[in-house]
Every structure is written in C-alpha cells, then in structure tokens.
Amino acid sequence: xxxxxxxxxxxxxxxxxxxxxxxxxxxxxxxxxxxxxxxxxxxxxxxxxxxxxxxxxxxxxxxxxxxxxxxxxxxxxxxxxxxxxxxxxxxxxxxxxxxxxxxxxxxxxxxxxxxxxxxxx
Amino acid sequence: xxxxxxxxxxxxxxxxxxxxxxxxxxxxxxxxxxxxxxxxxxxxxxxxxxxxxxxxxxxxxxxxxxxxxxxxxxxxxxxxxxxxxxxxxxxxxxxxxxxxxxxxxxxxxxxxxxxxxxxxxxxxxxxxxxxxxxxxxxxxxxxxxxxxxxxxxxxxxxxxxxxxxxxxxxxxxxxxxxxxxxxxxxxxxxxxxxxxxxxxxxxxxxxxxxxxxxxxxxxxxxxxxxxxxxxxxxxxxxxxxxxxxxxxxxxxxxxxxxxxxxxxxxxxxxxxxxxxxxxxxxxxxxxxxxxxxxxxxxxxxxxxxxxxxxxxxxxxxxxxxxxxxxxxxxxxxxxxxxxxxxxxxxxxxxxxxxxxxxxxxxxxxxxxxxxxxxxxxxxxxxxxxxxxxxxxxxxxxxxxxxxxxxxxxxxxxxxxxxxxxxxxxxxxxxxxxxxxxxxxxxxxxxxxxxxxxxxxxx
Numbered sequence: 212x213x214x215x216x217x218x219x220x221x222x223x224x225x226x227x228x229x230x231x232x233x234x235x236x237x238x239x240x241x242x243x244x245x246x247x248x249x250x251x252x253x254x255x256x257x258x259x260x261x262x263x264x265x266x267x268x269x270x271x272x273x274x275x276x277x278x279x280x281x282x283x284x285x286x287x288x289x290x291x292x293x294x295x296x297x298x299x300x301x302x303x304x305x306x307x308x309x310x311x312x313x314x315x316x317x318x319x320x321x322x323x324x325x326x327x328x329x330x331x332x
Numbered sequence: 333x334x335x336x337x338x339x340x341x342x343x344x345x346x347x348x349x350x351x352x353x354x355x356x357x358x359x360x361x362x363x364x365x366x367x368x369x370x371x372x373x374x375x376x377x378x379x380x381x382x383x384x385x386x387x388x389x390x391x392x393x394x395x396x397x398x399x400x401x402x403x404x405x406x407x408x409x410x411x412x413x414x415x416x417x418x419x420x421x422x423x424x425x426x427x428x429x430x431x432x433x434x435x436x437x438x439x440x441x442x443x444x445x446x447x448x449x450x451x452x453x454x455x456x457x458x459x460x461x462x463x464x465x466x467x468x469x470x471x472x473x474x475x476x477x478x479x480x481x482x483x484x485x486x487x488x489x490x491x492x493x494x495x496x497x498x499x500x501x502x503x504x505x506x507x508x509x510x511x512x513x514x515x516x517x518x519x520x521x522x523x524x525x526x527x528x529x530x531x532x533x534x535x536x537x538x539x540x541x542x543x544x545x546x547x548x549x550x551x552x553x554x555x556x557x558x559x560x561x562x563x564x565x566x567x568x569x570x571x572x573x574x575x576x577x578x579x580x581x582x583x584x585x586x587x588x589x590x591x592x593x594x595x596x597x598x599x600x601x602x603x604x605x606x607x608x609x610x611x612x613x614x615x616x617x618x619x620x621x622x623x624x625x626x627x628x629x630x631x632x633x634x635x636x637x638x639x640x641x642x643x644x645x646x647x648x649x650x651x652x653x654x655x656x657x658x659x660x661x662x663x664x665x666x667x668x669x670x671x672x673x674x675x676x677x678x679x680x681x682x683x684x685x686x687x688x689x690x691x692x693x694x695x696x697x698x699x700x701x702x703x704x705x706x707x708x709x710x711x712x713x714x715x716x717x718x719x720x721x722x723x724x725x726x727x728x729x730x731x732x733x734x735x736x737x738x739x740x741x742x743x744x745x746x747x748x749x750x751x752x753x754x755x756x757x758x759x760x761x762x763x764x765x766x767x768x769x770x771x772x773x774x775x776x777x778x779x780x781x782x783x784x785x786x787x788x789x790x
Contacts (some may be wrong), residue, residue: 247639248386256385267487275387284636290758331483331490331758 212237213266213308215295217320224320225311230276232289232311232319234269237296241306244290244330245273246282252268280313288322290330351366361412362663363656369500371653372402373686377765378646378742384689384765395643397649404652415429415627417655419606424692426607429557432472432745437618438581439476440635443574446481450489451555452473456546459497463506463542469582471507471514475746478502478635483757488559490763495754496771497549504738505545508538508731512589514744516685516694516733523698524712529719530730537787539665544779554633575629581621588613639752648743651690658692665700676716677701678788681732682780686739688753694733701725728788735780739772740764742779746747 213223215236241259243250249257255332263270276282284288285322287309308324324330377396381389408414448454456479461774469720479498482669486494509531511521581701591610593601602608625635665672672680681690681697699709705715705722720724737744741751741764751761762770 242758244758246636247752248753249758249760277574284638286630286633288634288636309692331487 215293215309219323223321224314225321226317227279227313227319228232228317230273232271232273232279234271234311234319234321235267237267237269238293239300240271240293240298241293241300245276245279245297246287248275283313285312288324290324338667340648359495361414363407363412363659365656367404367656368406368660370403371650371657373655374400374649375742383763383765384712394645399426401649401652404655408655417659418652421651421655421692425605425648428647428689428745429649430607430618431470431515432643432749433640434472434614434618434621435582436476436640436749437471438578438585438621439473440633441575441581441621441629443483443629443632445572445574446485446570447572448485448570450485451556452550452556452712454730455482455486455494455553456550457547458485459501460542461548462498462502466502466506467509467513468587470512470679471503471744472746472749473582473585474506475499475750479750483759485615485755490759491556492547492551492759493771495750495759495761496767497545497552499544499747499750500545500738500776501549502773504744505538505541505735507733508534509523512586512736513585513605514692514734515689517730518589519691519695520698520715520730521707521722522592523695524715525719525726526548528717529723529726532721533727534730537727539707540786541779542732542736543773543784547692548775548779550559567643572743575626578621578625581617584617588617602741610688614677634756637757639749644754645688646742646748647745654688654692657688661693662696662699665697666703669700669704672704674702674788675784677725678784680709681781682736685733685736686743689743690733691738694729697729697732697788698726724726724788731783735776735783739766740774 212247213221213235215238217223218234218236223235228231232275240253240260240262241251248259250257252259253262255261259273261272262275263272273279279289291309292306293309294300294305297308308323308330310330311320312320312322313318374397374476377389377393381393405418408418409770433672446458461481462474462478465478468474469477475498480500481489482494482498504514506519511518511525511527511530512531518524520530521527588610589601590596591613593599599609665680677697681693684693695709701722702709702714702718704725705718707718709715738747742746755761761767
C-alpha cells in the first residue's frame with residue numbers, strides 16, 4: 212500500500228474497469244465530482260458511490276454509471292476531496308484535492324488538482 | 333400566455349387557412365392547439381428530469397428531445413403538408429447551434445486567470461465588465477470566456493448566488509445593447525433595424541436594469557463574509573491570458589455573423605441548403621479551434637463536448653416542438669393587435685422568452701406590433717419606418733426578449749452551459765424550480781416591474 216504522497220510522487224496509477232475505480236492508497240472521501248454529479252453521500256444506502264473496504268487500496272463503484280470511460284472525455288477528471296487514512300479528518304490542512312484521468316489500458320492517472328482546474332470544495 | 337387566455341378562440345379558428353408566418357411570406361394552416369403538448373411535455377421533462385430521475389434523463393434526453401421534435405415534424409409534413417415551417421425552424425436552429433458551438437469551442441481553448449482577490453466591489457466591476465463585453469462577443473461568448481475566471485476568483489467564497497447573478501447579468505441582461513449581444517436583436521438587425529438603433533434607444537433601460545441587478549448582487553455579496561484567496565494577489569499580473577491566438581477565432585466568428593445575404597448582398601446564398609456561408613465558417617472555426625488547441629489549456633478547462641451536446645439535443649427538440657406554439661401566439665397576437673399595448677408587448681415577449689427561444693418570440697411579436705400599423709416585417713422599408721415612428725413597441729419587444737431570458741435555465745442558451753460548467757466545478761446549483769422561486773421571481777421580477785413602470789406603462 213502506498214501513501215497518497217507516495218502515489219502522487221511516484222506517479223503510481225490507479226485502475227478502472229467499467230464503473231469500478233481502484234486507487235493505490237486508502238482514504239476517507241469527502242466529496243466527489245463526476246461530470247455534473249456532486250456526490251457527498253457515501254453511506255451504504257447511497258446510490259452514488261459504493262466504497263468497498265479493501266486492505267491495501269481504495270475500491271470505488273460508481274453505481275450510476277455503466278462504464279466511466281463512456282462518460283468522461285480525455286480532458287475531464289473525476290475530482291475528489293479526500294483525507295488520507297490515519298490523518299485527522301477535522302484538520303482542513305489534511306483535505307487534499309485529487310483529479311483522476313482515465314487513460315489507456317484501464318489505467319487511471321492521479322494528480323493533485325492544479326490551481327487552474329475548477330474545483331470548489 | 334395569449335394562448336391560454338383565448339383557448340376557446342384558438343379551438344374555433346383552428347384549421348382555417350391563411351395567416352402569415354412571422355419571418356416569412358409563406359402561408360400556412362394553423363396547427364391544432366393540442367400540438368403544443370409535445371413542447372409542454374419537453375419543457376416539463378427538462379424541468380423535472382435532472383431533479384427526479386437524473387441518470388435516466390441523462391441517458392435518454394437526446395432520444396426524448398428528438399422523438400418529440402419528430403412528432404411535430406411528422407404532424408406538419410403529413411397532416412398540414414407544411415414543410416416550410418419546419419424548414420424555417422431548422423434554418424434558425426442551425427444558425428443558433430453554429431454560433432453556440434463555435435463560441436463554446438473557441439472559448440474552451442482560452443484560459444483567463446484573474447489574479448485579483450475576490451470582494452464585493454471587485455465582483456461588481458467584473459460583472460459590469462462582463463455586461464459590456466457581452467455586447468461585443470455575444471452573451472454566449474462572454475459567458476463561456478468569463479465564467480471560469482469568475483469561479484476561480486471566488487473559489488474561497490463560492491455560493492450559488494454568484495453564478496446566478498453571473499447568468500442574470502453577463503448571460504442575459506448585459507447583451508441588450510447591440511445586435512451581436514443576443515440572437516433576437518440580431519434577427520431584428522437582419523430584418524432592417526439599424527445596427528445602432530438598439531444602443532441609441534435601449535441604453536438607459538439597459539443601464540437601469542444592470543445597475544439595479546448589480547445593486548441587489550452587491551447586497552448579497554457583502555453578506556458573504558468569506559474572504560477571497562490571498563494567493564491570487566501574489567501573481568505577477570492581475571490578468572493572465574493563455575491561448576490568445578484563439579481570440580482570432582473569436583474575431584472570425586463575430587465577423588462571420590454579418591455574412592448573411594440579407595445584410596451584405598455580395599454574400600452568396602446557398603439556398604435550398606438549410607445553412608449558409610456563415611454557418612460553414614462557424615463550424616470550420618470550431619473544428620480549427622479544437623484541432624489547434626493547446627492540450628494543457630483543454631485539460632485546465634476540463635474541456636468536454638457534453639455541455640454543447642446537451643444544448644444541441646435539447647434545443648433541436650425545443651426549436652421543432654415550439655413551432656405550433658409560436659404560430660398560434662403570432663396568430664392570436666395579430667387577431668388582437670388593436671388591444672395590445674406596449675406593456676402587453678413587453679410582458680408577453682418577456683414571459684414567453686423565459687421559456688421559449690427568445691429569437692423567434694421576438695420576431696413574432698415584432699410582426700404583430702408592425703401589423704397594428706399595417707406594416708410588414710418582411711419589408712426592410714417597413715421595419716425602418718416602424719423604428720422611427722413607433723419605436724416604443726420595438727423597445728418593449730427588444731428589452732422583453734433579452735432581459736427575460738434570465739428568468740429560467742432554458743431562457744437563453746448560455747444559461748444552461750454556465751450551470752453545467754459550475755456543476756462540474758463542484759458547485760451545487762439550484763434546481764430548475766428553485767432557480768425561479770428563490771432567485772428570478774424575487775429578484776428579477778421586481779426589477780422588470782420597475783422597467784415596465786418607468787418605460788412601458790400604458
């Protein structure tokens with residue numbers, strides 16, 4: 212398992228299969244934006260994203276999508292506000308903004324969102 | 333509105349031949365009033381779909397819009413044997429979507445950074461600037477170009493009202509001064525309204541509308557206690573522009589707006605094709621702008637065709653299904669034109685422009701107003717006579733068509749696109765109804781009421 216900083220620093224990619232995304236670190240999600248969907252409900256009854264607890268990675272199912280690659284263009288990101296596992300969720304300094312871009316061969320590139328990208332927490 | 337008031341008259345007159353369609357010399361048979369139902373259904377679905385069955389709507393809106401549009405087309409061709417009405421709508425749609433697409437893509441390849449700390453006064457100046465610019469590059473161009481820097485400026489203090497007022501001021505009211513500003517005014521220009529007539533006759537009304545809206549915005553904004561990001565002021569320049577070469581594409585689009593055989597006689601007509609040189613240039617510019625765009629800018633703008641695709645599909649349905657509604661309104665307003673005052677024209681054009689496309693609404697009411705004086709909207713000489721002698725009606729129709737586009741998300745093309753870009757930035761925008769109930773009715777309606785009281789009473 213990587214920390215978020217390791218995954219970003221070493222440019223470790225995530226994976227995407229259909230509506231499932233696997234990220235190589237563990238974190239608490241606070242907000243996810245996919246296209247014009249703004250998802251903040253991650254409870255079990257949520258119809259937005261199901262978070263499955265895995266030992267070494269973050270496993271997400273985007274329940275309203277069949278294939279994420281059908282909906283997102285190459286320039287369009289899935290944007291997330293998250294807090295790395297083990298860090299204080301109440302410390303706003305630990306809130307990280309991450310952008311995921313779908314790439315070829317099921318790869319997902321993970322980048323910290325730049326100031327240029329519009330993303331309001 | 334007139335349709336609902338006079339539904340009995342409509343029913344009794346349906347099927348009688350011979351009325352002139354505004355914007356053409358063709359004759360057509362009035363449609364059955366029930367053929368307004370596809371349009372009402374489409375509006376109802378646009379209003380409720382994103383709220384109650386979002387993903388079902390997102391997967392199927394294009395099919396629904398096309399299907400309802402085709403129902404209207406089939407009715408006109410099979411039952412009324414009227415191809416011309418459909419053809420007119422398709423021609424207007426292609427002009428509309430060519431302009432929107434080219435401006436959307438050209439602006440998506442430009443990145444503007446405003447490195448100024450957001451505060452109420454800065455925002456007021458930004459919105460004033462946007463209102464002026466919308467007269468130079470159109471409300472669509474100004475909205476697409478300025479919404480991202482406006483969100484970035486305010487990212488630390490973002491609330492939905494900021495976007496709503498941007499829609500009010502930059503995407504709608506601002507563009508009331510020139511024929512480039514908003515499509516209905518451009519249609520008027522094509523019919524013979526002099527280019528500078530609008531600014532000469534509407535400036536005071538525009539100024540009042542803008543100042544009142546901005547004053548209300550200022551009250552909202554000073555109650556927003558969150559501070560703008562101080563990082564913004566550390567930048568070297570207050571404004572940075574990347575992808576400036578795309579401004580050339582912008583210039584080409586604006587110039588091409590005038591490439592119409594009705595404006596410049598040397599421009600060849602491509603009739604019977606439903607588009608002209610102008611539309612070909614606009615689509616070519618859209619293609620060139622995308623192909624030559626800097627990938628980093630596209631990524632920073634998160635460029636995606638979905639917002640323009642959504643507008644293209646929804647508006648083909650709107651343009652087609654609204655044909656019966658517009659024809660019935662045009663007919664009715666001509667039947668009752670002796671009773672129609674400047675106030676009726678202002679409120680009727682405005683109310684319908686809130687939900688229908690404002691360009692054909694403008695043209696139909698212009699036709700009705702000219703009909704009061706035995707003038708024909710299809711004759712440029714008549715239009716020029718009308719604007720000099722009875723210009724108060726044209727003022728009422730022009731202001732109503734442009735201002736009221738801000739009343740709903742579907743009142744004007746850029747409204748929907750600004751909403752979509754904002755949602756993709758993580759901003760939770762109000763629903764279709766919340767927008768109307770919480771913002772446009774309490775804020776805009778009183779302002780439009782003041783406008784009526786001061787300029788169009790009587």
